[in-house]
Amino acid sequence: MTSPNPPSPFWEDRFSPRMAHVRASEIRELLKLLDQPDILSFAGGIPDPTLFPVERIQSFYAEILADSGQQALQYSVSEGLPALRRWVAERMTRAGAPCDAENIVITAGSQQALDLLGKLFLAAGDTVLVERPTYLGALGAFNAYEPTYADLGGETPSGARLAYVVPDFANPTGRTLTRLERLKLLDRASEGEFLIIEDGAYRELRFAGTDEPMLLALDIARTGSIEHARTIFCGTFSKTLSPALRLGWICAPTPVVDRIVLLKQGADLHASTINQMVAERIVSEGYDQHLGRLRAAYRERNSAIQDALARHMPMGVTWTKPQGGMFVWVTLPEGLDGARLLEAALAEARVAFVPGAPFFAVGAQANTLRLSYSLPPLDAIDEGVRRLARVIEDRMASRYSAAMVAG
Numbered sequence: 001m002t003s004p005n006p007p008s009p010f011w012e013d014r015f016s017p018r019m020a021h022v023r024a025s026e027i028r029e030l031l032k033l034l035d036q037p038d039i040l041s042f043a044g045g046i047p048d049p050t051l052f053p054v055e056r057i058q059s060f061y062a063e064i065l066a067d068s069g070q071q072a073l074q075y076s077v078s079e080g081l082p083a084l085r086r087w088v089a090e091r092m093t094r095a096g097a098p099c100d101a102e103n104i105v106i107t108a109g110s111q112q113a114l115d116l117l118g119k120l121f122l123a124a125g126d127t128v129l130v131e132r133p134t135y136l137g138a139l140g141a142f143n144a145y146e147p148t149y150a151d152l153g154g155e156t157p158s159g160a161r162l163a164y165v166v167p168d169f170a171n172p173t174g175r176t177l178t179r180l181e182r183l184k185l186l187d188r189a190s191e192g193e194f195l196i197i198e199d200g201a202y203r204e205l206r207f208a209g210t211d212e213p214m215l216l217a218l219d220i221a222r223t224g225s226i227e228h229a230r231t232i233f234c235g236t237f238s239k240t241l242s243p244a245l246r247l248g249w250i251c252a253p254t255p256v257v258d259r260i261v262l263l264k265q266g267a268d269l270h271a272s273t274i275n276q277m278v279a280e281r282i283v284s285e286g287y288d289q290h291l292g293r294l295r296a297a298y299r300e301r302n303s304a305i306q307d308a309l310a311r312h313m314p315m316g317v318t319w320t321k322p323q324g325g326m327f328v329w330v331t332l333p334e335g336l337d338g339a340r341l342l343e344a345a346l347a348e349a350r351v352a353f354v355p356g357a358p359f360f361a362v363g364a365q366a367n368t369l370r371l372s373y374s375l376p377p378l379d380a381i382d383e384g385v386r387r388l389a390r391v392i393e394d395r396m397a398s399r400y401s402a403a404m405v406a407g
């Protein structure tokens, strides 16, 4: 059936050439299908909303509006509220990356940080080194600046412009870079003259093991000062307070901060004044206890999914064992396809996850998938994994019988 209102051809040749690189995320399209109540979903990579500090946020909004409502509802400076920048700088300093408030700019989530950094550093055709797989949202942000991608795990191509890494409990793999891997990456960056964007989105959510130093911290330790570092750190309050506040930050040498501030002025002037005031109040008191509660909750969820995977998955299926964050990355036997498995899992077992292939900017590995354990109720995790394991077993068995017939 043709649409009663077909799109006008007028628009097609009005879009800028960069739009050829910007496509709808397959995952977003897919998540639309998962809004059905009987589906047990490991797909949504978002924080557990029952962990949001709703009452504290509510009372701080009320207090701030009562005490300084006019300031809270007014425009404010593009670099971010001084008190919040100071708090972030102190926290970064205590975590091993000595810096001042002048090294911090508050952004609308770390997603905006990635977009502004793409705008600042990338021209069409520049090479960005990424992990295989990597955070899809970073590719989405960078794509508008028309880079090409290369595997961070391979040879460094000459002229590589920047490397983008999620060193702690990465989305989508849950993996963490060892200290040695971090040091080697810094060596490569100085040999290859490229800069590093360190995305620390999940860094505060460690629930096992011990902290690895931030790449930025190691870089500062080597070079003597943040002003000489070539690593730029992106942080966020989305995974620890609430993504709806849309607050993140960039921690970088001052020439980078100065230019990001100019770009931020052009993009949206500043992050929400009232939300920054609320966040500053929340983090100033009891933040570490709050993080303790989050870590305990995700630790429990991760244990449940690890136990369930060990109990139910057939031989030949492997998965990561994260020490923080929200994600487990599953590798299926060769020849199985995560996207096709999803169709079967939805139809036959009412269970959902995200297929792995879209997370690869280069050399997609189709026999992979991402499970997020942040949302399903604790007591549903075992059942969800059991159902998924059964679908995988069926697929493995039918491939085996097809191979027997063919052979």
Ligand SMILES: Cc1ncc(COP(=O)(O)O)c(C=O)c1O
Pocket: 045, 108, 109, 110, 111, 112, 135, 137, 166, 170, 171, 199, 201, 235, 236, 237, 238, 243, 247, 248
């Ligand atoms: C690795 C990573 N970086 C950045 C973001 C963006 O988060 P926000 O813009 O809410 O800070 C996400 C969100 O899922 C993420 O997983």
